[in-house]
Amino acid sequence: MRWPWEVPARLRRRAALAVVLAGGLLVAGASPTLEGRWDAAPLDPERAAALIRGSTVQLLAFGCNLQRREGTAVAIGPGRLLTNNHVVNGTRLIDVVADERPTTVADAPSIAAFGDVASVTVQGLALAVLSLAPADAAAGSDVLLAGYPSSSGGTGLVIERERVVDYVRGSELSQPGRVMRLDGASRPGMSGGPVVDASGHLVGIVFGNEVATGHALVIPASSLRRMLKADSFVQSAC
Numbered sequence: 001m002r003w004p005w006e007v008p009a010r011l012r013r014r015a016a017l018a019v020v021l022a023g024g025l026l027v028a029g030a031s032p033t034l035e036g037r038w039d040a041a042p043l044d045p046e047r048a049a050a051l052i053r054g055s056t057v058q059l060l061a062f063g064c065n066l067q068r069r070e071g072t073a074v075a076i077g078p079g080r081l082l083t084n085n086h087v088v089n090g091t092r093l094i095d096v097v098a099d100e101r102p103t104t105v106a107d108a109p110s111i112a113a114f115g116d117v118a119s120v121t122v123q124g125l126a127l128a129v130l131s132l133a134p135a136d137a138a139a140g141s142d143v144l145l146a147g148y149p150s151s152s153g154g155t156g157l158v159i160e161r162e163r164v165v166d167y168v169r170g171s172e173l174s175q176p177g178r179v180m181r182l183d184g185a186s187r188p189g190m191s192g193g194p195v196v197d198a199s200g201h202l203v204g205i206v207f208g209n210e211v212a213t214g215h216a217l218v219i220p221a222s223s224l225r226r227m228l229k230a231d232s233f234v235q236s237a238c
Helices: 045-055 221-230
Strands: 056-063 068-077 080-083 091-097 110-112 118-121 142-147 158-169 178-182 194-196 202-210 216-220 233-235
Touching: 045 056, 045 142, 045 158, 045 194, 056 080, 068 142, 068 202, 142 202, 178 202, 202 221, 216 221
Parallel strands: none
Antiparallel strands: 056 068, 056 091, 068 080, 080 118, 110 118, 110 233, 142 158, 142 194, 158 178, 178 216, 194 202, 202 216
């Protein structure tokens, strides 16, 4: 059964890979990976989970047409969150909800000039901050994927252990740089959720799934760093 945000596949060179994404279908091909670097000791599972819980929130975005969208965001600086464009673009109100914290209203989102990335600022909500990884995670490395599934029946934040499969060309997915694939799938509501390495660094944010393989698709740290360094975000509102 397809989720409402799945888009039917189209063929390209008889070997299309469909992507579950709010913005439409995109097609991927393989590209080489980069070796991951570690500059801190690995965290034990309990500490890693605590770090993710302290930095990850749920977003309830109410669009200009009053349609509600659910997603996830992660803190990358004091009061600054990263999420997906397709979660918050064209919204009139964004509620920020975190486990055991009061609901807070965010400021109007800022949308990256290219790629499914957006930035949201929120005042008065103390969150832990995740640092970007110094390099993209290597293929075969273990990571943690977190988010607030809309189908979880109110169970709150979910943290799942995944493995990096490989990277594909982002240009064929309307994403900058390259795109990471994980061996498991994300669920509706987890869009914008953090992917964290063994040292507690943010190695990317998830934005969709490949229909053909079920692999979660992630915008990696290298692309996020370039966007943030260039400050290529413009405000979006109704």
